[in-house]
Amino acid sequence: MEQTFIMIKPDGVQRGLVGEIIGRFEKKGFTLKGLKFITVDRHFAEQHYADLSAKPFFNGLVEYIISGPVTAMVWEGKNVVTTGRKIIGATNPADSAPGTIRGDYAIDIGRNVIHGSDSVESAKKEIALWFPEGIAEWRSSVHQWIY
Ligand code: RTP
Numbered sequence: 001m002e003q004t005f006i007m008i009k010p011d012g013v014q015r016g017l018v019g020e021i022i023g024r025f026e027k028k029g030f031t032l033k034g035l036k037f038i039t040v041d042r043h044f045a046e047q048h049y050a051d052l053s054a055k056p057f058f059n060g061l062v063e064y065i066i067s068g069p070v071t072a073m074v075w076e077g078k079n080v081v082t083t084g085r086k087i088i089g090a091t092n093p094a095d096s097a098p099g100t101i102r103g104d105y106a107i108d109i110g111r112n113v114i115h116g117s118d119s120v121e122s123a124k125k126e127i128a129l130w131f132p133e134g135i136a137e138w139r140s141s142v143h144q145w146i147y
Contacts (some may be wrong), residue, residue, distance in 0.1 A: 003074055004081045005126035006088075006118045010068035012113040013037075018071050019144055021114060022147065023085055024101065025075050029146040034074030034127070034135035048129060060110060072130045078147065081123055084116045108138055 008021055026032065039049075045065040052058050075084060087099025093112055096103035106113045117123035127135070 001076050002080050002120060002123075003076045003127060004123045005130060006073045006084060006117075007041075007115040007130075008071035008095045009065060009111075009113055009115060010070055010072075011064075011111045012105075013069055013071055015105070017101075017113060020105075021071075021101060022073075025073075025084070026076075027067075028083070029142075030075045030077040030142075031138075031140040032073060033076045033138070034072070034131050034146065036070055036072045036130070038072060039062055039069045040066060044129075045072055048126065050079075057110070064110065074127055074131060074135050081117055081120050085118065088114050088142065090115045 006025070008018055012018065012021065022032070042062060045062045048065070049058065052061065055061075059118070071123030077083075087101060088104035089113065091102075092109040093102040093106035094109070096106070100103060102112050108140055115124050123139055
């Protein structure tokens, strides 16, 4: 079954959106397979965003991610990468539809509350980076009512 890496960024944590965001993924029918509340250091944040290192906003982005604890998660389910990105909304909250997380809870691209893997391949890389110890082996008992 497909998995994705979802991170509630420091602004989402500080603003008390953790429960709301987890609830949206749970209510959709996805399964929470990994959950960790941590503050990462600069080197780690740079590794996570390595693909964006040439961007002018890279340093600001790294400062933002290391500014407080984040909630790192692995979610599992059919098409969870693509559907997860739809639940999250467009990168720039100005373009995110109402009903999406960013559309409902964010205004500025530099404080857009949440990250979600953009492909199955990046999800695999990000899960390996954030959960090197592995994740829980369990299958939700509601599966038969969702699929
Ligand atoms: P994410 O990785 O956080 O899910 O975001 P994304 O795929 O939707 O967007 P991406 O282009 O990968 O950018 C990663 C994060 O960088 C910040 N950003 N700032 N100031 C700017 O113009 C700008 N552009 C991007 C955002 O926090 C974005 O989520």
